[in-house]
Amino acid sequence: MVALLEKQTIEYCHTCDRCQNANKSTGKKFGLMIHIQEPKSPWEVVHMDWVTALPSSGYKGYNTCLVIVDRYSKTPIFLPWHKYNTAINTDLLLWIRVISHTGLFKNIISDRAPKFTYSLWTNHHRFFGTKLSFSTAYHPQKDGPAESMIQTLAYMIRRFCAYGLELKHSDGFTHDWCNLIPELELAFKTSVHSSTGQTPAMLEKG
Numbered sequence: 001m002v003a004l005l006e007k008q009t010i011e012y013c014h015t016c017d018r019c020q021n022a023n024k025s026t027g028k029k030f031g032l033m034i035h036i037q038e039p040k041s042p043w044e045v046v047h048m049d050w051v052t053a054l055p056s057s058g059y060k061g062y063n064t065c066l067v068i069v070d071r072y073s074k075t076p077i078f079l080p081w082h083k084y085n086t087a088i089n090t091d092l093l094l095w096i097r098v099i100s101h102t103g104l105f106k107n108i109i110s111d112r113a114p115k116f117t118y119s120l121w122t123n124h125h126r127f128f129g130t131k132l133s134f135s136t137a138y139h140p141q142k143d144g145p146a147e148s149m150i151q152t153l154a155y156m157i158r159r160f161c162a163y164g165l166e167l168k169h170s171d172g173f174t175h176d177w178c179n180l181i182p183e184l185e186l187a188f189k190t191s192v193h194s195s196t197g198q199t200p201a202m203l204e205k206g
Helices: 002-015 017-022 087-102 119-127 144-162 177-189 200-205
Strands: 045-051 064-070 076-081 107-110 131-134
Touching: 045 144, 064 087, 064 144, 076 087, 076 144, 076 177, 087 119, 119 131, 144 177, 177 200
Parallel strands: 045 107, 107 131
Antiparallel strands: 045 064, 064 076
16 A cells, blocks of 8 residues: 555656646756866856746746856855846846955856847956856756756746745735745755755855
């Protein structure tokens, strides 16, 4: 009886409609046609990407999330954002919320999303000596840990949205995925990473 129940549970998990719809496709992905020099300290090299097509969240109606990952420590930063925000807005967000705390990057690795290739964005970062490295479609990936982080966050957010979960305070205000970002970020930072054997927080802060 127990064996049968276990088998049925496994089959259900593998065929759950909501889980399959929420899971990220594992088909051919974007990679990088570049050589990445491994950093020797935190926030020298970062990876950036977007989690997109998210439902409107919070009173500001966030519908995308900018994901930034430090290649050295694997420390992530998740920034809820709007798909209609310009490259200028995104550049300001990055400087105010990230660079003002981490210092200037030596290398930013990203795909060729319009916000990352806009002239103001590229000129601004290159003026400060930051190298911009762009991915090329279907080239073998070299951004493994960062891509994994991005996929995991996207999976967690979409799974949360797929089940329509809500957290309500006594005031009746509904807090959805954007309000879970701080907790998700903390969970990532304080969990041992398989490639380093340590937590991102320990490698970043010591």
